[in-house]
Amino acid sequence: xxxxxxxxxxxxxxxxxxxxxxxxxxxxxxxxxxxxxxxxxxxxxxxxxxxxxxxxxxxxxxxxxxxxxxxxxxxxxxxxxxxxxxxxxxxxxxxxxxxxxxxxxxxxxxxxxxxxxxxxxxxxxxxxxxxxxxxxxxxxxxx
Amino acid sequence: xxxxxxxxxxxxxxxxxxxxxxxxxxxxxxxxxxxxxxxxxxxxxxxxxxxxxxxxxxxxxxxxxxxxxxxxxxxxxxxx
Numbered sequence: 001x002x003x004x005x006x007x008x009x010x011x012x013x014x015x016x017x018x019x020x021x022x023x024x025x026x027x028x029x030x031x032x033x034x035x036x037x038x039x040x041x042x043x044x045x046x047x048x049x050x051x052x053x054x055x056x057x058x059x060x061x062x063x064x065x066x067x068x069x070x071x072x073x074x075x076x077x078x079x080x081x082x083x084x085x086x087x088x089x090x091x092x093x094x095x096x097x098x099x100x101x102x103x104x105x106x107x108x109x110x111x112x113x114x115x116x117x118x119x120x121x122x123x124x125x126x127x128x129x130x131x132x133x134x135x136x137x138x139x140x141x142x143x
Numbered sequence: 144x145x146x147x148x149x150x151x152x153x154x155x156x157x158x159x160x161x162x163x164x165x166x167x168x169x170x171x172x173x174x175x176x177x178x179x180x181x182x183x184x185x186x187x188x189x190x191x192x193x194x195x196x197x198x199x200x201x202x203x204x205x206x207x208x209x210x211x212x213x214x215x216x217x218x219x220x221x222x223x
Contacts, residue, residue, distance in 0.1 A: 007207050027195035028202070039208050046211045056203040066215065080184045097201040102210050108201065111194045124198075126190050134197050138218045 004055045007048060008037060018052055019115060023081055025124045026111065028057050034122075036061070036093070049093060049113070064094040064109055067136065071109070073127065078114040081123035089118040097135075105139040 002010050017035045024031050033052040038044065045066045049059040064071040075087050084090065093113040098105050109132035115122040147155060154164040161183065164176040177185050 006203075006205065025198055026191065027198045042209055042212055044208055044212045045215050046208050048208065058203050059198075059201055060204060060206065060208070060211065062215075080182045095198065095201045096211075097197070098204045098206045098211065100205075102206060102214070105211065105214050108197050111197060124194070126186050126194050128187075128190070134193060138214050 003035065003050065003052055005037065005048065005050050006055055006058065008039075011035075011037060011050075013052070016120070019120045019122050021122050021124075023123055025057075025059075025113075026126075031057055046096065047093075049095070060096040060098050061093040061113070062096055062107060064092050064107070064112055067094070067107060067109070067138075071112075071132075073112050073114055073125065075114075077125040077127060078123055081125065082114065082116050082121045083119060084116060086118070089116050091115040091117045095124075096138075102139065103141050104137070106135040106137045108134055109136050110134045 002012050005011050013035050018033050021032050031051050034049050035052055036047050037050050038047040045062050047061050049061045051057050073092055075084055078084060095108045111124055111126050113122055113124050149165045151165050151168055154162050156162050160180050162178040166176050167174040179185055
């Protein structure tokens with residue numbers, strides 16, 4: 001199936017690529033199917049979490065462990081929301097805000113997306129952990 | 144809105160399986176204990192609202208990924 005994207009144009013995906021979000025994302029509760037798209041030609045840690053149905057919403061995401069090697073999401077945080085048989089199936093993504101012209105770039109480490117990669121089911125969680133901020137700045141405009 | 148008065152140590156039940164207990168009252172702070180089935184997420188309202196606005200802010204930027212390629216290296220973040 002072909003989906004429309006802003007950055008990569010039309011992209012062909014298959015059913016197995018689709019990650020289901022039974023609860024949507026916070027503020028986007030109706031968006032229940034996404035694909036993760038990366039630019040294969042580039043060695044780029046940032047990826048798109050692209051809605052399957054529409055060109056929007058789409059989010060820039062990154063593996064939070066690329067920022068903090070020991071980044072940890074307690075599986076209990078996701079257990080109410082998605083089935084977890086084995087913690088080793090879990091993958092994480094952090095939503096990244098990029099302001100116009102990439103003048104500011106910051107990563108939401110407070111609300112990671114937890115993916116059961118075996119079942120392709122995911123949910124966004126809120127971590128009540130003070131060490132992880134809503135805005136971890138990678139680029140910050142001074143003044 | 145249903146308004147109930149409870150003392151410390153007293154509880155209320157919502158539905159079949161959610162119990163909220165007033166653990167302690169101190170000044171304008173109330174400590175609550177919540178027993179709920181694990182499939183029911185419990186979250187502080189201001190955190191939920193912050194999560195929603197963070198997503199709204201991040202949604203659908205007009206940016207190309209390749210523009211971000213070097214951002215992480217430049218930042219050279221501390222590894223915890």
